[in-house]
Amino acid sequence: MDEKVLRKTVMEWVEVMDTNQSGVIDYEEFYKFFSNLDELPLNDNQIASMFREFDTSNDQHISVEEFATAMVNACEIYNNEGEIQDDNIYSKLDSLR
Numbered sequence: 001m002d003e004k005v006l007r008k009t010v011m012e013w014v015e016v017m018d019t020n021q022s023g024v025i026d027y028e029e030f031y032k033f034f035s036n037l038d039e040l041p042l043n044d045n046q047i048a049s050m051f052r053e054f055d056t057s058n059d060q061h062i063s064v065e066e067f068a069t070a071m072v073n074a075c076e077i078y079n080n081e082g083e084i085q086d087d088n089i090y091s092k093l094d095s096l097r
């Protein structure tokens with residue numbers, strides 16, 4: 001697994017999600033992003049539980065670092081291909097539910 005590629009992807013996601021450019025993802029931004037993913041249909045409860053799981057510091061914001069850690073953990077468990085592919089990050093996220 002290439003963690004650098006993953007972190008770059010996470011940074012790009014955070015940039016897209018962080019609509020008020022605060023540098024962290026609040027729940028509203030998180031919800032907007034994940035409720036609009038056609039590839040990953042999630043209900044409100046699933047999005048809320050993902051947010052809680054990602055927010056390891058419990059400050060109600062997800063930092064780039066927290067997001068990256070959550071993705072790295074997901075990929076360590078589920079990625080056996082040796083590299084990160086954008087199109088299967090969705091299925092990894094799916095498995096965090």
Ligand SMILES: [Ca+2]
Nearest residue numbers: 055057059061
């Ligand atoms: Ca946090």
